[in-house]
Amino acid sequence: MIEVKNxxxxxxxxxxxxxxxxxVKDGEIVGLLGPNxxxxxxxxxxxxxxxxxxxGEIKVNGYDISKKTKKAKKxxxxxxxxxxxxxELTAKEFIKYMAELKAVDRKxxxxxxxxxxxxxxxxxxxxxxxxNLSRGYxxxxxxxxxxxxxxxxxxxxxxxxxxxxxxxxxxxxxxKELGKKHTVILSSHILSEVSQICERVIIINKGKLVAxxxxxxxxxxxxxxxxxxxxxxxxxxxxxxxxxxxxxIKELKLVxxxxxxxxxxxxxxxxxxxxxxxxxxxxxxxxxxxxxLKKEEVSLEDAFMKLIEDEKENNxxxxxxxxxxxxxxxxxxxxxxxxxxxxxxxxxxKNKETKKENSNKKQNQGQVKEKKGEEK
Amino acid sequence: MWAIIKKEVKTYFLSPIGYVFIxxxxxxxxxxxxxxxxxxxxxIDFQRIFIYIFTYLxxxxxxxxxxxxxxxxxxxxxxxxxxxxxxLTAPVSITKxxxxxxxxxxxxxxxxxxxxxxxxxIICHFGTPDISVALVTLFGFxxxxxAYISFGIFASSITENQIIxxxxxxxxxxxxxxxxxxxxxxxxxxxINMFYKFTTxxxxxxxTVTYLAFTILCIILTITVxxxxxxxx
Numbered sequence: 001m002i003e004v005k006n007x008x009x010x011x012x013x014x015x016x017x018x019x020x021x022x023x024v025k026d027g028e029i030v031g032l033l034g035p036n037x038x039x040x041x042x043x044x045x046x047x048x049x050x051x052x053x054x055x056g057e058i059k060v061n062g063y064d065i066s067k068k069t070k071k072a073k074k075x076x077x078x079x080x081x082x083x084x085x086x087x088e089l090t091a092k093e094f095i096k097y098m099a100e101l102k103a104v105d106r107k108x109x110x111x112x113x114x115x116x117x118x119x120x121x122x123x124x125x126x127x128x129x130x131x132n133l134s135r136g137y138x139x140x141x142x143x144x145x146x147x148x149x150x151x152x153x154x155x156x157x158x159x160x161x162x163x164x165x166x167x168x169x170x171x172x173x174x175x176k177e178l179g180k181k182h183t184v185i186l187s188s189h190i191l192s193e194v195s196q197i198c199e200r201v202i203i204i205n206k207g208k209l210v211a212x213x214x215x216x217x218x219x220x221x222x223x224x225x226x227x228x229x230x231x232x233x234x235x236x237x238x239x240x241x242x243x244x245x246x247x248x249i250k251e252l253k254l255v256x257x258x259x260x261x262x263x264x265x266x267x268x269x270x271x272x273x274x275x276x277x278x279x280x281x282x283x284x285x286x287x288x289x290x291x292x293l294k295k296e297e298v299s300l301e302d303a304f305m306k307l308i309e310d311e312k313e314n315n316x317x318x319x320x321x322x323x324x325x326x327x328x329x330x331x332x333x334x335x336x337x338x339x340x341x342x343x344x345x346x347x348x349x350k351n352k353e354t355k356k357e358n359s360n361k362k363q364n365q366g367q368v369k370e371k372k373g374e375e376k
Numbered sequence: 377m378w379a380i381i382k383k384e385v386k387t388y389f390l391s392p393i394g395y396v397f398i399x400x401x402x403x404x405x406x407x408x409x410x411x412x413x414x415x416x417x418x419x420i421d422f423q424r425i426f427i428y429i430f431t432y433l434x435x436x437x438x439x440x441x442x443x444x445x446x447x448x449x450x451x452x453x454x455x456x457x458x459x460x461x462x463x464l465t466a467p468v469s470i471t472k473x474x475x476x477x478x479x480x481x482x483x484x485x486x487x488x489x490x491x492x493x494x495x496x497x498i499i500c501h502f503g504t505p506d507i508s509v510a511l512v513t514l515f516g517f518x519x520x521x522x523a524y525i526s527f528g529i530f531a532s533s534i535t536e537n538q539i540i541x542x543x544x545x546x547x548x549x550x551x552x553x554x555x556x557x558x559x560x561x562x563x564x565x566x567x568i569n570m571f572y573k574f575t576t577x578x579x580x581x582x583x584t585v586t587y588l589a590f591t592i593l594c595i596i597l598t599i600t601v602x603x604x605x606x607x608x609x
Contacts (some may be wrong), residue, residue: 044459045609048461049464049465050464050465050606050609051462051607051609052607054607070467070468070469071467073465073466073467074420074467078462078465080458080461080462080465081458082458084457084458084461084462085389085458085459085462086383086457086459087457088387088390088391089390097379097383098462098466100379100382100383100464101380101462101466101467101468102466102467103467109470145462153385197397268522292583314502330452356416365450
């Protein structure tokens, strides 16, 4: 269990991590996600006690990292970015050293080291010098160093960077396996990886927390419309008229004219309307044969980009909001001057309109506030 | 802490540094020993032989160049390779880490000094030297080593470049050695000059305290640097 409360890290005027709070429950695998320089490593370094935060509080299994440092550190196995290790040692020597450093009991130390070597698949290379190992094995050695001593919490900073696809797969499986017994926080900027391994995702951008949710929910959230791709054989050219038959189609567009006489269309509707059923019902009646029907997958990449862009827009809106208020006042004074000159009926209409505008604006502001509230 | 000491001593011998240190150390003192015997024309002053073995040249070589070589990597290398992240996130306090680094370098010096017992054995074989003088000299030598090792480790903690760490220690040692001579004041603060009191067979309480105080000061400074860096990183 990791509790992170309002942590901030400042370097002079630069704020690397800005008031971030989250919780990781026991046995959970959580992904820390963000573009380069977002503050992922800084956050992890603060959890492990390598860096001291400017403000805030971090508790690992109930132990405060700044007050009960030793006990808190004992709960953590840390694999830093760039997998540093002592290159002049062999893999086994390094793991043994890490075990000693973590004060693993002398009686079980040997056993523990061998167990970790087995778990990380280092058996074949355990007596080779680390400097002679390939990148993938170095990564495993570093992972083994974090694992030894069986800490409750594992913190892995970019565990799959620089690996080939096969190694990535192996490391991922290893992490999944570890997640059954440990609490894991891993950072990554590869979104597909996070969605595969992690149960929850924490998205950070420019030191700020953007979202915490499951990968599925994040993908769902970023969907604001349903997009279907349908490939049909349409001998009579009736496809264009479908739009009138199914009400909810917002947009129907020809995407591809295939050589075999089929055509692919893109159909867009609102989120709440899944048109697949309607299409299957109606198209055959119009003598249109469906070859393929698929829903556009919203990837975590899209969700991520959308969240980050949303945040930018929010910031913009905040400044616009202030400008709006000033403009609003001007409009009010102007309208009162104008209405005096005009007829009564006109006056009423105008008033109605301005009221509408005002209420609209209020609504908008409300939404912005709501969004802010969500962020907080 | 024991884990770090063990690993550090081992690393000294996994790289050439440990061997080079002991090799040059012994070579310097052996030459000095040999020259002393050669120039004595067969009449050996067993009482004072240690003063001559530990003449300026080999001692200064050891302290000005060999000890910085030994200590330059202690923290600088860890920082450069990023292994300090492993070290500083382990459940070991910074004080213990610094002490472990200090003790492991001292162990290397002690190993080298162990070979010096060879000279005592040779002298004993041919005559009856004053063993107490020999022991006091070695005691002084150890104190001086502690002072310089602690400073070398401090220099290593303030940079990530080993060469810069070594240069800081070498320059400081050379300056503190040369400056009192230059200013013509033998009583100036010169760690090396203090050592010569010990070669006469007298344990100077004042100098012992000075050495220990200097050592403790450097260790505390190193600990402070490491702790300050935690919030500045």
